Amino acid sequence: TPQTTRRRRRKVGSSAGGRSGMSAHQKSIDFADEWICDPVLQAGLAVVFTTGLAFTIIWIMTWWRFTTNLNRLRRTGSACISDMLRKEKGQELEMSKKALPKVSVLLPVKGVHSMSVHNWQHQMESTHGGEVEFIFCMESTEDPAYEAVKRFRAARNSDTSRKGQGGEIKIVVAGLSFHSSQKIHNLLEGVKHMNPLSDYVLFLDDDAEMRPVIMRDMIFHLEEDPSVLVVTGYPHEYIAPTTKSVSFAAYMLLGYRKLAYLNICLLHPPALWGGCLMLRRRELVDSNIGILEAWRERGYSDDMILGGRVHRLHRRMCHPTTCVLSTEVDPAYSFAKHFNYIRRQMFVLETYSDMTDKTQNYILLVLVCIFVLSIALIFHIVSLYFVVRIAARVLAGNSTLSSDSYCGFFMAPPLVLESMMVANCACSFFMSMQCDSIINQTCQFVSDRPDKFVHRQNYFMVLFGSFVGFMGNLAVQSSSAIATLFTDSIVWSGVTYYQKHGKVEAVWRKDSQGKPYTVPAHESMQRSLQTNTVIE
Helix, strand or coil: CHHHHHHHHHHHHHHHHCCCCCCHHHHHHHHHHHHHCCHHHHHHHHHHHHHHHHHHHHHHHHHHHHHHHHHHHHHHCCCCHHHHHHHHHCCCCCCCHHHCCCEEEEEECCCCCCCHHHHHHHHHHCCCCCCEEEEEEECCCCCHHHHHHHHHHHHHHHCHHHCCCCCEEEEEECCCCCCCCHHHHHHHHHHHCCCCCCCEEEEECCCCCCCHHHHHHHHHHHHHCCCEEEEECEEEEECCCCCCCCCHHHHHHHHHHHHHHHHHCCCCCCCCCCCEEEEEHHHHCCCCCCHHHHHHCCCCCHHHHHHHHHHHCCCEEECCCCCEEEEECCCCCCHHHHHHHHHHHHHHCCCCCCHHHHHHHHHHHHHHHHHHHHHHHHHHHHHHHHHHHHHHHHHHCCCCCCHHHCECCCCECHHHHHHHHHHHHHHHHHHHHHHHHHHHHHHHHHCCCHHHHCCCCCHHHHHHHHHHHHHHHHHHHHHHHHHHCCCCEEEECCEEEEEECCEEEEEEEECCCCCEEECCHHHHHHHHHHCCCCEC
């Protein structure tokens, strides 16, 4: 009761006041005990504690799912989930090459980075063994990617040792878009030139490594489950053995990926990653599903629109645990780059194609990215503060649990409440690191070079950087989500996009002189419909 609470709090205060020669930090401990005993504050701390506990439980689910599947792969001696499930069912693994489905792989590219050619080589060689075509889609011939892809294709065609590996390479120059995101425009133009006999379509970014098991397991889940509309992969950054040091912003990126692990605790996740998506070709072009129509109608985010179609049709997404696309973390990754990346991820949630998309995106933006992540940040800050308080108690010799110290809404000693919060935070961080570890092990299992996933950094420095980086990302992501509510534009690869009512309203670019210019969206859309792009 309130009277009991006040009486308990008076006992704490009177016992503290009766001590002679009380030190300054002892006074601060007793003062903090007063506000920790406040019932309203304890109720708020209960919400914070529950949020941290929810993170811990979901990370445990992710870790358990990946651990179980990895153990099953090892036990059955299988290279991928599809082989593992067939072996467990006693089915034949061998299939004739004629029975293998045809796949069209669309790669929207812009510019060239240090790992581009390396990743392209992996993508060419990471097929399921059947007929595959690779369609590189870019905005113009002035894009550095255009010449780089032509050289890459010429080198592969002249390399006799690679004869029969991969598939045909096509190049599509889509032209500039002023009515949708450039990525969506590139994909739409690439779709026009797909092989009409293809069974599946894989949309794949060029900034991650592909593995043969990924395509095979994606096809398997689409073949086995008609309710699945799309199978998705997920990204995973790792610290390479050759990396000498890692920037704070890189640890923030790793923290952002840990949040993504919350999304893949189940086989059928609630959200997609646009960097690796596979669909049945007939469903992609089906106007009743309307994926291409929604993209074409001034769409901005390919994966969020596709995810909205899945929910609206009451279909399912799927993520096999082997479908993790690894990327070596850039040790010089900057805060400015991370901030822009997170701002773009949050801006996506302000775009939508219909009310289903809008509802889903605003739930993610307001409820998850603002409220839940803000509470998660408070959870970590409060836990750190309680660590300091517990240490101060030990130094002051005031770590007893007498009945006189019971107080507040939960009628528990402050030391117990503080210890529970710290223990919860420690378990949460431990499980996030375990998720990172088991996903690393999965990447090692499917990789031809497992040693590259073992870094040589000081373990305690990695722990410290991961914890602080995770907190830093929570602060950046929650604040960026708030800022998104008050802005209608974003800069992506030097192009400024404006949105209105969830759709791209205007696109501003810079000419060779650095002067901004634009084309009305309706004119750009009309031009896109009338222009027939040429495939090379």
